[in-house]
Amino acid sequence: MRKILSLALALCLALSCVAAFAEAGNTWSATEQGFGGEVTVTLTIEDGVLTDVAIDGPNETPGVGQMAVELMPGMMVNANSVEVDVVSGCTISSTAILTAAKAALEASGQTLGAAAPAEATAAAMTPGTYTGEAYGKWQKGSIEGERFGSPAIIEPTQVAVTVDESSILSVEVVSTSDTPGFTDPCVERIPAAIVENQSIAVDVVTGATLTSRAIINGVTQALEAAGANPADFMKPVPKADAEENYETDIVIIGAGAAGTMAAIEATEAGVDAIVLEKTGKLGGTSVCSTGFAGIQSQQQIEAGVADYTVDSAFRELMDFCKWRANGPLVYNILQVSGANADRLQAYWDQTDDPGITGVGVTAHDTGKGTMKFDVLYDKFLVPAGVNVMLETTARKLIVEDGAVVGVEAEKQDGTKVTVRAKKTLVCTGGFGGNDEMLRKYIGHDNFYLNGLSSNVGDGVNMCLEIGAILSDEVSPHLAEFCSNKKVDFYAGYMKFVNQAGFLALDPSGERFVNEEFFVTQALSYGASALRRVGYAYLVFTQEQLDAMTEKGLYGILSEETIDSLMLRKRILVPSYYTLKDEMEAALEAGEAWKADTLEGLGEAIGFADQEIYKKNIADYLTVLETGEDPLFGKRADMMPSLAEGPYYAVRVISAIDGTYNGIRVNENLQAVNSDYQPIPGLYVAGQDSGGFFSYPYYEGVGWTQGYAWNSGSVAAKHMIAAIQEG
Ligand SMILES: Cc1cc2nc3c(=O)[nH]c(=O)nc-3n(C[C@H](O)[C@H](O)[C@H](O)COP(=O)(O)OP(=O)(O)OC[C@H]3O[C@@H](n4cnc5c(N)ncnc54)[C@H](O)[C@@H]3O)c2cc1C
Numbered sequence: 178m179r180k181i182l183s184l185a186l187a188l189c190l191a192l193s194c195v196a197a198f199a200e201a202g203n204t205w206s207a208t209e210q211g212f213g214g215e216v217t218v219t220l221t222i223e224d225g226v227l228t229d230v231a232i233d234g235p236n237e238t239p240g241v242g243q244m245a246v247e248l249m250p251g252m253m254v255n256a257n258s259v260e261v262d263v264v265s266g267c268t269i270s271s272t273a274i275l276t277a278a279k280a281a282l283e284a285s286g287q288t289l290g291a292a293a294p295a296e297a298t299a300a301a302m303t304p305g306t307y308t309g310e311a312y313g314k315w316q317k318g319s320i321e322g323e324r325f326g327s328p329a330i331i332e333p334t335q336v337a338v339t340v341d342e343s344s345i346l347s348v349e350v351v352s353t354s355d356t357p358g359f360t361d362p363c364v365e366r367i368p369a370a371i372v373e374n375q376s377i378a379v380d381v382v383t384g385a386t387l388t389s390r391a392i393i394n395g396v397t398q399a400l401e402a403a404g405a406n407p408a409d410f411m412k413p414v415p416k417a418d419a420e421e422n423y424e425t426d427i428v429i430i431g432a433g434a435a436g437t438m439a440a441i442e443a444t445e446a447g448v449d450a451i452v453l454e455k456t457g458k459l460g461g462t463s464v465c466s467t468g469f470a471g472i473q474s475q476q477q478i479e480a481g482v483a484d485y486t487v488d489s490a491f492r493e494l495m496d497f498c499k500w501r502a503n504g505p506l507v508y509n510i511l512q513v514s515g516a517n518a519d520r521l522q523a524y525w526d527q528t529d530d531p532g533i534t535g536v537g538v539t540a541h542d543t544g545k546g547t548m549k550f551d552v553l554y555d556k557f558l559v560p561a562g563v564n565v566m567l568e569t570t571a572r573k574l575i576v577e578d579g580a581v582v583g584v585e586a587e588k589q590d591g592t593k594v595t596v597r598a599k600k601t602l603v604c605t606g607g608f609g610g611n612d613e614m615l616r617k618y619i620g621h622d623n624f625y626l627n628g629l630s631s632n633v634g635d636g637v638n639m640c641l642e643i644g645a646i647l648s649d650e651v652s653p654h655l656a657e658f659c660s661n662k663k664v665d666f667y668a669g670y671m672k673f674v675n676q677a678g679f680l681a682l683d684p685s686g687e688r689f690v691n692e693e694f695f696v697t698q699a700l701s702y703g704a705s706a707l708r709r710v711g712y713a714y715l716v717f718t719q720e721q722l723d724a725m726t727e728k729g730l731y732g733i734l735s736e737e738t739i740d741s742l743m744l745r746k747r748i749l750v751p752s753y754y755t756l757k758d759e760m761e762a763a764l765e766a767g768e769a770w771k772a773d774t775l776e777g778l779g780e781a782i783g784f785a786d787q788e789i790y791k792k793n794i795a796d797y798l799t800v801l802e803t804g805e806d807p808l809f810g811k812r813a814d815m816m817p818s819l820a821e822g823p824y825y826a827v828r829v830i831s832a833i834d835g836t837y838n839g840i841r842v843n844e845n846l847q848a849v850n851s852d853y854q855p856i857p858g859l860y861v862a863g864q865d866s867g868g869f870f871s872y873p874y875y876e877g878v879g880w881t882q883g884y885a886w887n888s889g890s891v892a893a894k895h896m897i898a899a900i901q902e903g
Contacts (some may be wrong), residue, residue, distance in 0.1 A: 251408020
C-alpha cells in the first residue's frame, strides 16, 4: 500500500497535480496545496451517499483557512456533494479543499446521489442568547494594533447571538479590539446579513477579511453552543440580479489618497464625480501612512524649513535615481505638493481631525487611521455631490473608438454597475496583495505584506487589458523592518531585530551587506540588499535575546549610538517584552534555530556548503575582534559581540507596504500605449502609475503617500481642464 501511495505521490508531483489515493474499502483521500501547507480530504462514500468528510489541514491559518477546514465537511455531507461554495474570506484554503475533494471523488469512481432536504438534517437549537468570541486582525498579545488606534491589550471580538429552535433572531457585536474604521463596515453589514439570510456563509467585507471572519467565527461558536451544526447555516447567499447605470464627468476608481485628492479637485471645480471603492472603507493603504511629502507648504515655511525648494528637491530626486524617473512628471508633482498640503490642512482645520501635526524637510505628519479620510468625505465631498460607492469593485474599462469612456463594476451583493464618464481615473493602489503579479513583474513573492491584501492589481490589469504599458521599474515598496512569511514578526517586536547590527547571512551562509544599512539607509541600501538575496539569517546570542526582551534596543546598543541613529519612537520602547515568546514561535515553526556553538548553528540551519558559512563566520569574528570591517565598512559601535553562546539565527525576509510604479504615464498622469501616446480618456494615479519613482526608493520621508495625493491632484486638474474646454 505504502509503495502504491508513494508512487502515486511521485507521479503527482512530477505532473504537478493533486495526489489522490484509496485509503480503505469505502474511503478515498486526496491532497492539495492549501495556504499554509498541504490539505488532505478524505471522503467516506456508501451507496452514493457521502457519509463522512474529514479534512486535515493543520497549517491553514487559525480563524481563516481553519474555518474552511472545520465547516466544509458538514457542508459537503449536507449537500451530498463536493461542489459547495467556498467559505468567504478563506478562498485559497477552500479552493484547495474543493480540488482535493473532487480528486478523491474521481478516484473513487462513485457518483453521489441527490442531497437529503436541508430541514431533515438541521439539528434543533435550544432557544436563548449565546456568546462566541474570536480574534480578528490583531491576535492575542499583538502589539501592533495600538499604533492604529486599537487597545494596548488585544481582546477577542465578542458576539451575542439570540436563537429560537430553528433560526437566528439577532446578532450583536458586543466588543472588538480590531482597528477603528476597519471594523465599522463589518459591524454594520455582517450581523444584519447573517440574520437576513439565516446564513453564516455571508460575504466578508473586502479589505477587512479578518475582522469579518472574527464576527462570523464568533457567531459560528455561539450557534454550536446553542446545539446547532454550523454547517446547517452555511446556506449560499443569493446574489442580486440588478443593474445600475450612471453618467458622470469623472469616474474615480479607488478611494485612497490619489482618488480622494482627485475628488477634492473635482468638487472644487464643480465637476461631477463618482468614486468606486472596492472595500467597505475609505482611504485604502493611505490610512496606514503616517504622513506625506510636500515641498514649501506654508506650514513648512512657518516652521523655518523653507530652504528646501521645489528646484532643489527636483535635482536631488533626479540625481538620486540617475534620471531614470520621468523628470517632467516629478517636477509637476513637486510643484503642487506644498500647496496641496496646505489645502488638505485647510479642510482638516474645519473638522475634529488634527490633520498635519508636524512638518520636516519633506514630511507632513498626519498619523495613521481612517478618520482623516472619513471627515473629508462626510463633511465636504459627499455633501458637495460626490457619489461614493463602497464595496463596489471595478472590473473592466469600457473602450469606444479607442477612448476609455467609463468602467464596469460590481457591487458586493452582485449588482452590476456601469459608469459612463468623460474621463476615467484608475488609482487602485498597486498589487502588493497579488503573489502571482509579484512573481511576474517583480521576480518573486518572498515578501511579507504590511499593506492591504485587497490591493491585488485590478487597476494595473484593467489598463494593461486595453493596451496601456508598464513603466520600466515596477517595484516593491520595501519597508525598513524585517519579517517572515510563516510567523508574523510584524505583530510583535521581532521585526526590529534588524535594527541592532546583528550579523546577516544570505541563504548560502555568506555575509552580504553592511548590517548598519538596515538602519542608516534602510530602504535604498538595507531593504534592497535583503530583497536581492531573498531571505537572510540574523545571528545573535542568548544574552542578546534576553537583553532585548528586557530593554529593547537599549539592551544592545549604547544610548549614544541610538541617539545618533535618529530612530522611530516605536523602536525605542523600554522593552521588547514579547520577544522571547516570538522566538519560541519561530523555533517551533522552523524559522529560527538555536545551538550552543556557531558551528552547531550552521549545522542546525543546514547550509548546503558548511565551509562557506564557516569562512564567513571566521571573517566576521575577526571584524568583531578588530572593530574594523575592511570590506563593508560597518561602524564599530554597531557590532554586537558573538563571543558567547548559545546562539540563535532567525530567518527574515523583506516587508513591503505594497508596490509602486505601475502603468506608464506621462507628466499629466495620462496612461500611454506602446507608441508612448496618451490613451484618450484614461488617467492613472497613485501606486498604480509609473514614472515618478525608480528603484530603489528615494531615501526621504513621505514620498509614496505624497505622490499619491499629488498625482491625484495633477491628473484631476488635467482631466477637468480637458472637460471644461469641451
Ligand atoms: C503600514 C504602512 C505605512 C506607510 N507609511 C507611509 C509613510 O509614512 N509615508 C509614505 O509616503 N507612504 C507610506 N506608506 C505607503 C502609502 O500609504 C501608499 O503608497 C499610498 O497610500 C498609496 O496610495 P494610493 O492612493 O495609490 O493607494 P491606496 O491608498 O491603497 O488606494 C487604493 C484604493 O483603491 C481601492 N481598490 C482596489 N481595487 C479596486 C477596484 N477594482 N475597484 C475599486 N476600488 C479598488 C482600494 O481598496 C483602495 O482603497 C505606508 C504604507 C503602509 C502599508
